[in-house]
Amino acid sequence: MPSMPMPGGATGAASPPTAPAATGHVSIKNFAFSPATVTVPAGTTVIWTNEDSDAHTVTDKGGMLHSPTLDTGATYQYTFTTPGQYSYLCSIHPFMLGTVVVTP
Ligand SMILES: [Cu+2]
Numbered sequence: 001m002p003s004m005p006m007p008g009g010a011t012g013a014a015s016p017p018t019a020p021a022a023t024g025h026v027s028i029k030n031f032a033f034s035p036a037t038v039t040v041p042a043g044t045t046v047i048w049t050n051e052d053s054d055a056h057t058v059t060d061k062g063g064m065l066h067s068p069t070l071d072t073g074a075t076y077q078y079t080f081t082t083p084g085q086y087s088y089l090c091s092i093h094p095f096m097l098g099t100v101v102v103t104p
Contacts, residue, residue, distance in 0.1 A: 021045055021079075026098065028056045028070070028090075033098035040080060041103050047077040056096065060088040 022044040027034045029051040040046060048058050050070040058067040058076050065088050067076035080086070080102040090096035 023047055024100075025049065027051050028058075028096075031056075031093055031096055033090075033096060036097065037099040037101060039101040039103060042081055042083050043079070044102070045077050045079040046100055047075055049073070049075045055092060056090045057092055058088055058098075059091040060086060 022041060024038050024040040024044050024046040026038055026046060026048045028048055031052065031054070033048070038046065048067070048070070050056050050072055053072055055069045055071050057069055058065050058078075060066075064086070065076075065078055069092070070076055080100060083102045083104045086100040086102065088098050088100070
């Protein structure tokens with residue numbers, strides 16, 4: 001990838017010019033997290049996007065993940081820095097379960 005100066009400067013989103021942070025994406029649709037299990041290396045920002053017509057949340061029991069109610073099209077993101085396995089659910093529909101596996 002050629003190295004180019006940042007055009008214009010402030011774009012609102014803080015993205016490092018080199019070594020862009022990895023991102024993982026989880027869709028929320030049909031009352032399920034998709035994929036239900038996502039595996040990412042430590043330091044990855046996982047972004048959930050609600051693609052349902054119903055509101056959902058991303059919530060874990062430990063309080064680490066605590067999104068507001070996500071309406072259609074809303075997103076929630078969290079950067080996982082510690083390896084481990086993180087289970088979460090939708091607090092509105094507790095049968096909706098998901099897991100983030102963070103590898104070193
Ligand atoms: Cu839900």
